[in-house]
Amino acid sequence: MKRGWVTEKNHWETEFKPLVVIELAKDVNEEAKKWFVKKITDKKKDGGKYKNDTIKDLFMYTKSQRSTQLLMKPLVISEEADNIYVVGASTRRLLLGAEAIGFVKESADGTMRPFLYSNRTDYKNFIGDGEDFLSMAECQFIIKHELDNLRAQDETNIPGYPQAKLYPGKSIVRRMKTSRILIQIFPLHDKEELKRLSFHWYRQIKFAYQPIDKIRHYFGDTIGLYFGFLEYFTLALIPMALIGIPYYFFAWEDYDKYVIFATFNLVWSTVILEVWKRYCSTMTYRWGTLLMKREFEEPRPGFHGVLGINPVTGKKEPTYSSLKRQLRIYLVSVPFVCLSLYFAIYVMMIYFDLENWAIRYDHEQQSTFSSLLLFVPSIIYAVVIEIMNRIYRFAAEFLTNYENHRLESSHQNHLVLKVLVFNIVNCFASLFYIAFVMCDLKLLRQSLATLLITSQILNQFVEALLPYWMQKRQNKQIRNKVKSLKVDTEFSLLEQVHLEKEMDAYLGTFDDYLELFLLFGYVSLFSCVYPLAALLAVLNNVTELYSDALKMCRVFKRPFAEPSASIGVWMLAFETMGIIAVVTNCALLGMSPQVNSMFQDSKLDLFLTVAAIEHALLALKFILAFVIPNKPYDIRIKLARLEFESMEALKQKQLQ
Incomplete structure (x- = not known):
């Protein structure tokens, strides 16, 4: 049965702005799909939410690699296309991500300085809650950065795929791509701005x-x-x-x-x-x-080898x-x-x-x-x-x-x-x-x-x-x-x-x-x-x-x-x-x-x-x-x- 995705044109405007599209394989295992979506959207760490949305909390949170705290919705058109998702994030989440990555912005005095969420009102063009402070391209890069740094913890493989091995610190997105579970991730165009x-x-x-x-x-x-x-x-x-x-x-x-x-x-x-x-x-x-x-350069997606310890970071990774x-x-x-x-x-x-x-x-x-x-x-x-x-x-x-x-x-x-x-x-x-x-x-x-x-x-x-x-x-x-x-x-x-x-x-x-x-x-x-x-x-x-x-x-x-x-x-x-x-x-x-x-x-x-x-x-x-x-x-x-x-x-x- 063919179904519509939404019933209202403004449905997305009240939730979040779609920035990135994720397409999974048509025959992807349902268990793997739910696990992946949970990794992206789950806001909890060890069963509880953070009390304060500070950059320190976010930094520690993303380093734990349990989730990226992003927003995600399925794009449902028909039963043949249920594995397409759009991803976005709240304004606060994006601003915290901008600080974590190290974006440099122009301050009110005209000098260029690393962006600090705590001093966000000191930067030029920061108005209100900062919804338009970051460009769409910067927001999409933040989301990509978070997805690329989504790491495995205790999992030994992707659920439902015993052959897709994981180890602590392994990039989940890279493993899903090499295992043909994830087809592609790409940023959406802004049609009006592009015009x-x-x-x-x-x-x-x-x-x-x-x-x-x-x-x-x-x-x-x-x-x-x-x-x-x-x-x-x-x-x-x-x-x-x-x-x-x-x-x-x-x-x-x-x-x-x-x-x-x-x-x-x-x-x-x-x-x-x-x-x-x-x-x-x-x-x-x-x-x-x-x-x-x-940032410290991570191994490239196509790099493979025997699992070992990086002598610099102490992380497990292929050698x-x-x-x-x-x-x-x-x-x-x-x-x-x-x-x-x-x-x-x-x-x-x-x-x-x-x-x-x-x-x-x-x-x-x-x-x-x-x-x-x-x-x-x-x-x-x-x-x-x-x-x-x-x-x-x-x-x-x-x-x-x-x-x-x-x-x-x-x-x-x-x-x-x-x-x-x-x-x-x-x-x-x-x-x-x-x-x-x-x-x-x-x-x-x-x-x-x-x-x-x-x-x-x-x-x-x-x-x-x-x-x-x-x-x-x-x-x-x-x-x-x-x-x-x-x-x-x-x-x-x-x-x-x-x-x-x-x-x-x-x-x-x-x-x-x-x-x-x-x-x-x-x-x-x-x-x-x-x-x-x-x-x-x-x-x-x-x-x-x-x-x-x-x-x-x-x-x-x-x-x-x-x-x-x-x-x-x-x-x-x-x-x-x-x-x-x-x-x-x-x-x-x-x-x-x-x-x-x-x-x-x-x-x-x-x-x-x-x-x-x-x-x-x-x-x-x-x-x-x-x-x-x-x-x-x-x-x-x-x-x-x-x-x-x-x-x-x-x-x-x-x-x-």
Whole structure:
């Protein structure tokens, strides 16, 4: 029998605002379901409620891991969908959770301070009971944090599932996911706020800054930082593009003049990264994440091993031999990566064979068709590169999971390293070969242009347009299915939950940063011989702004907000590419006829001079990185003042 979920439209408004959706397996054991719901909603500890809702009580309570004190209701549409729940929390519970996590908020005097529930009225924008003080994204992160930290106590297994073993301290949500009892947990969209954000973000084409603060407010710091970096990188490319346009049209075949452009390229690739660090620290200070204290990192969900004791925390958790991990890395992962690199180089040589065939054919025919055919090998190779990159990405993820890293940060670092090494070889090896082995700058220009244009078209189609079209078709089918049920179809939450639970999960900013990294490589390495590279990168980034906004708002599930103070390991990747750019541009300078004419008698003198210039520029780069502070002066003063006040408060507490 089909049943309606609620009888009143305002039913939820009088209880709690649904923030997070939990979907259990359709055939989940009833005992396990009741046990899990009780773990989430039970407010009692050892048979009694807390008398005072203080942060100390909450901290001790959540550390006991008996429950999360959240609010939870089933979403009942039909007998086939009884295992969908919506989760929320009271305002007080969320505010206490904000303090426990360590959120940093702006106080009434304009300084950023860790949020304290006891001093809640001292913070800016805290009105009444603080119902609107936290953003919806922050509330959802608090709920996710509580669910992730829901730990087993005395249970040896999940009720009704003897094979789903538990031990004290084991994450219940992680075990339920690995046992296929829990299908997914995802945050709900705020339809009205999303509509307003979409209007200011991508629904109108205009020359203006992105609403970065609004994006961060809705999607969280990690997404906000990505779009902030995307915007900054686009603006940083404009000087290169403006210089490159007249150079391209007035020096089409005059390669002697690229010496000036290469010199500017060297300075540009160094300065923009240092300026970004300062801009990033200013932005994250305003958001509060620059001051957030990092929690002790828990084992990642996929980590497995023999049950043991963590020597730091004293908790029971899986342990895995570092020797076994090293063996897996050096005996499995490294050989596979080397084999993949060899295959990438082999494909590159096939491309050059096709290129030589097209050149010979054009010399023989001298027709319009043969001239157009010169671009075909590069286009085919660009498509093959994109396909190989995506296939290798899946292989890299499998290998990194196989290595069984304990921490998520270590897992991500090894994954990024694998993917970057392959992408650098796969995307740039042919360009290096053309530049420094074939010494054919005309072919280098042609290949770079083809790679840039083809990869941009493919990325926009695969990442945004195709998923958007498929999602639109799927949404139409789901709406028809919901309307066919005998429920109150005016109650939009029903349709919203079913639409969003079928959306693909957003897998993070990895691929987005990777695309920007490759663009930065194309521009910083070889734009001196193809000055329009920066212009093409600007055009790509402008379309990327709109397509990424579209997929975040319309294609993927809303991701959980994650606090971030920087772009993480990607900053190191961009800085490494900047160092490679110095070496590459110096080598291109040494190849230029203008410089060669100065050393006609001795090639050794040419080599030594170029090497000396390269070392001097690298030294200058490191000096600039050292001299230019990563944080502006005012931010450093504010951080020092806060640290001083914290030390004084600690002294006063000890004296008491």
